[in-house]
Amino acid sequence: MYRQLSLPLLLLVVLALSAFSTALMVGSASLSISDVWAVVRGDGDGLARTMVMELRLPRALSAFAVGGLLAVAGALMQVLLRNPLADPYVLGLSGGASIGALGAMLAGFGGVLMSGSAFAGALFSTFLVFGLAHGRGGWTPSRLLLTGVVVAAGWGAVITLMLAMSPAERLPGMLYWLMGDLSYARTPWPPLILLITICLVLVPLGRSLNVLARGPQQAAALGVDVRPLEWGIYVVASILTAAAVTTAGSIGFVGLVIPHMLRLLLGNDQRLILPACALAGGTLLVLADTLARTIIAPEQLPVGVITALLGVPTFLFLLYRSR
């Protein structure tokens, strides 16, 4: 059984490593694989060293962490809501984060203040949706989903209003943030450490999640403490998404498409799907970001455009093939 799990994961690790080497080689000045290898070994000339260690590697690591966080959060939301259309943003979280970030930009703040404001906005939206859906008596997945969709629509209106009222020179930055852009990422370590920690925490919960995916009553009858588990998933998925959005803006499609693709290819065992999502989501975003900064270099595209352009046809193809 462990072997069944390890082969696909091994393949995904190989894919991730090749995505990383591509990201390190390609850019304004191309490096050969041997240049990169020399830098990794500790030799290599100064310019190549700076390029790899200070520019490309941190950015690739950030991309990997954000992609992994979004894909894992999406997979968790889908199990929680037992709805294949759920994604990390379905509960209005990215809208809240966007209001926070755009508000900070309008006020002329950048850097840490903007990230903090985005994170606060994301968490505020999470609690708002949960509180409203909870109401009197407990929440149900459909009620949570509807509340989330309506709150997200509300945030959408506020975002349009803010864009309409902003001075023209601030608009490009704001639009890039809304599409998701990794040039806002400063240090890759917080999201990366979060991703690794959460994956380790989720391993022993995998089978309970499998049972929960069968419906809450069946899960309760099989010995799962459903309410605490659902709460846990909600909080974890929200924190993962908030961390991702804070690092790189709201990047679409990764959280929806990656879990689905993996389910179509690997089945629906969460013990395999969750780590596979972390690897595949990370890989996709590393590749997408490499494309985003090279296609029209020296200009950069928002990475969210690339994930959508890559993700949509791949997903539709897999769906079409799966009977």
Added chain:
Amino acid sequence: MSRLVTQDLIIDVPGRQGGTPLNLTIEPGQSWGVLGPNGTGKTTLLHTLAGLKPPRSGHVKLADKPLAQQRRRQIARQLGMVFQDRQDGFPATVLETALIGRHPYLSPWQMEGADDYARAEQALERLDVAHLRDRLVNTLSGGERQRVAIATVLTQAPAIWLADEPTNHLDLHHQSAVMALMAEQAREGQAVMMCLHDLNLAARWCDHILLLYPNGDACWGPKEHMLVPSALESLYRQRLAVVEVDGAPVFVPIKG
């Protein structure tokens, strides 16, 4: 031993006041049939006995401890539930579905072992669905799904079976095969309680009967005392004719 005992239990059926407090003792080796018209709370009763729904008042005790004070995992090792409606959120294969019956016995870090697979495969064999093992559950027919659901509980191997209309969607042959399985479980020392709509299945396979009336009244006891035509006629508001086949009464609705 795992006994299921209720003390002054009144189940929580919305919009119904009062009712007879239930003081049931379901002993190992007994096979109970719950009969009553639609909407009298048969499913609610089973969910309450399984600890999935709080009672309006009274207690349920499993192995002499109140259900509300036991951990779900502990309960799931003794008590299995066949649900009436399935919620198949995400596709899973027939074998995976049966295998989740082992969930209460495995530690969080443990993967299913050869023994768990063997139990699941045996259960699928027993319910005549082994040939479907790699099919996705949502592509099966209603009756096949029902048998997979029962196979999941057989894999769980509980001391107490609560089955909500276990013969739903089943053809004649599989109806009696499933009832024979329930009777076999009871003979082996498990306790079985099932909601049934078919009086004749209850008359043939159960040894104890609980009658639930729409107003919340209830009466229970050995089947010889409960399966009396006059009581059943007032329960269902339907005139019945009784004939005897194979040593068991057969109830047939008659016009008027």
